[in-house]
Amino acid sequence: MDASDVKKMPIDDVIRRINELAHKSKSGGLTSAEQDERTLLRNRYRESVLGNLRSQLDTMSIKEPDGTIRKVVRSDGKDNGRK
Numbered sequence: 411m412d413a414s415d416v417k418k419m420p421i422d423d424v425i426r427r428i429n430e431l432a433h434k435s436k437s438g439g440l441t442s443a444e445q446d447e448r449t450l451l452r453n454r455y456r457e458s459v460l461g462n463l464r465s466q467l468d469t470m471s472i473k474e475p476d477g478t479i480r481k482v483v484r485s486d487g488k489d490n491g492r493k
Contacts, residue, residue, distance in 0.1 A: 416450045421458050
C-alpha cells in the first residue's frame with residue numbers, strides 16, 4: 411500500500427487498519443512493509459484530526475467580557491484562509 415492509496419481510504423477504514431496492525435504488533439510483530447504502512451496510516455489519521463480541528467476553529471468566535479465578538483486567529487501569524 412502506498413501513500414496515494416492511503417489518502418483515498420475513508421477515515422473509518424484507516425482507523426480499522428491501524429487497529430489491526432496494533433493487534434498484530436502486540437501478538438507477533440510487524441514486517442517492515444507493515445511498519446511502513448502503519449506510519450502512512452498514522453500520518454493520514456493525524457492529518458484528518460488536525461484538518462477537522464482547524465475547520466472547527468475557523469468557525470469559532472470568542473465573546474469578550476465587554477460583549478464584543480471576535481474571530482479566533484492563529485497565534486503563529488499564519489493565515490486561517492479566511493477573507
